Amino acid sequence: MKKFTIVAALVGAVALAGCQDFGPKQGAGTLIGAAGGGLLGSQFGSGGGKLAATAAGVLIGAWLGNSVGSSLDRSDQLYAERTYNQAFEGTRSGTESSWRNPDSGNYGTVTPTRTYQNAGRDCREFTQTIYIQGRAQTGTGTACRNGDGTWAIVNG
Template sequence: MMKKMVLIVTMLVFLAGCASKAQQGASTGALLGATVGALTAGNKVQGAAIGAGLGLLLGYVIGNEWDKYDSQRMSNTLETVPSGSTSTWRNPDTGAYYEATPKPAYYEDNRVYRDVELKAVVDGKDETVHAKAYRNPDGSWTLVQ
């Protein structure tokens, strides 16, 4: 479960704005980790604290791995790859390997959305996450989940 949350953090980071990817990954990871920890642990406070610490660390590491190249590849995948088809790439700088499989587009709240399954191999570890993204007016994509 935590790996999925970390990969979501990675995907959120690739489309975010002003802070560094590592900082964004760390802060989002801490928030998501605390939430998951509080919801799944017997001791809610202890679970939240442990989850926040793990999320912060993993979000920072993953945030550093995802860069502009990966962002462009994911955005291109969401914009052009047919539903059910898989786009793959290896980041030439980090060596991380990604497979993204978008689902059919749909409309919600006057926006075009696509769900996507992202599989990643980062530092020899396989991770898979399911996320949701919407298209911005400029053609870029923003992940919301």
């Protein structure tokens, strides 16, 4: 019965992971959380109750693991956001700025390419390249300064 419970927990974790489109950290967090939650849940109850406890453990563990993995991916976004704001605020057009997250190894660059005003707001077009697990993803966009002085990407 214990082998069945462990297999059920792992199958549940894989099924849950296949339902979402998220980064590798978030996916790993979901799988690890689901497996751990399933194993913990399998320690309670007996018969059908044990199966229900295992299923609940898988679901709760997957949810918690997904949340932790998602938060880790946000650290990459924070490094990038800080660099983008500095580049939009005080970097000449054509000057590249870069960021790197030492924990994940992900990194990228942003280059403002044109500055203009739109409806009284300062705006900057930019190009970006982001390297996730060594694979480059490039794009272009536009950011405009909000009334409070912060920058927001309005097209990108």
